[in-house]
Amino acid sequence: MRNTRMSMVRRAGLTATAVAAALVLTACGGSSDSGSGGHDGHASASSSASSGAAAHNAQDVAFAQGMIPHHQQALEMAKLATGRASSAKVKDLASRIEKAQDPEIRTMSGWLKSWGRSVPSAMPGMPGMDHSAHSGMSGMMDSKDMAKLAKASGADFDTMFLTMMIEHHKGAVEMAGTEKAKGSYGPATSMADGIVTAQTAEITEMNKLLGKG
Structure with missing residues (x-):
């Protein structure tokens, strides 16, 4: 019984770790998309400034x-x-x-x-x-x-x-x-x-x- 309880605790811990890892990956992916969007925004600003100068x-x-x-x-x-x-x-x-x-x-x-x-x-x-x-x-x-x-x-x-x-x-x-x-x-x-x-x-x-x- 004690071994079974330990096994359940261990599985719960592994599941929590997996969920946390998934959240980190999702956050990183969002950051990457955000960064990409940032570059696009910078390019748009540069383009706008260039057209404004002309x-x-x-x-x-x-x-x-x-x-x-x-x-x-x-x-x-x-x-x-x-x-x-x-x-x-x-x-x-x-x-x-x-x-x-x-x-x-x-x-x-x-x-x-x-x-x-x-x-x-x-x-x-x-x-x-x-x-x-x-x-x-x-x-x-x-x-x-x-x-x-x-x-x-x-x-x-x-x-x-x-x-x-x-x-x-x-x-x-x-x-x-x-x-x-x-x-x-x-x-x-x-x-x-x-x-x-x-x-x-x-x-x-x-x-x-x-x-x-």
């Missing part, structure tokens, strides 16, 4: 394709100031314009490439560059304007540079304002906002240098 509209494309040559011309004007301006303040302004706009050109070029759109490639100052091709764009100088600026020096250059750059900046602010209102790509509308803020402040600064502020 979300743009025609205005965003127009902004980048228009602002690149616009910035390029500003850089050409700024480079001329290095050897022709007589005012240290004008030279400092020109340097700041270069430092701000050159990186923006590279950024916008990257956007266009990622969107599969053409990137304006003709850099101002290159042989054969026709400024008149973009003269219809707001604030852009034509080839005659640029030729006059390139021939000027000293105080005459300072006055011409500031006068032209004010108009140039006004054009950029106008273009950026359109992007802020109609663009859908976050980084582009953010850049546009920065352009409006920075170049509006520089317009005020240039007017003061011309004695108009």
Whole structure:
């Protein structure tokens, strides 16, 4: 009787162990499925983030394709100031314009490439560059304007540079304002906002240098 009772206890213990093992295996299986689901979720999040980063509209494309040559011309004007301006303040302004706009050109070029759109490639100052091709764009100088600026020096250059750059900046602010209102790509509308803020402040600064502020 005692042996029978021991045998029953032993069988009960083995059954409990088997049930526990089955529960562990089931839990592991659930964990594995959960982990797999987690990876799928991560992939979905990555896919969503990727599609979100590429979300743009025609205005965003127009902004980048228009602002690149616009910035390029500003850089050409700024480079001329290095050897022709007589005012240290004008030279400092020109340097700041270069430092701000050159990186923006590279950024916008990257956007266009990622969107599969053409990137304006003709850099101002290159042989054969026709400024008149973009003269219809707001604030852009034509080839005659640029030729006059390139021939000027000293105080005459300072006055011409500031006068032209004010108009140039006004054009950029106008273009950026359109992007802020109609663009859908976050980084582009953010850049546009920065352009409006920075170049509006520089317009005020240039007017003061011309004695108009």
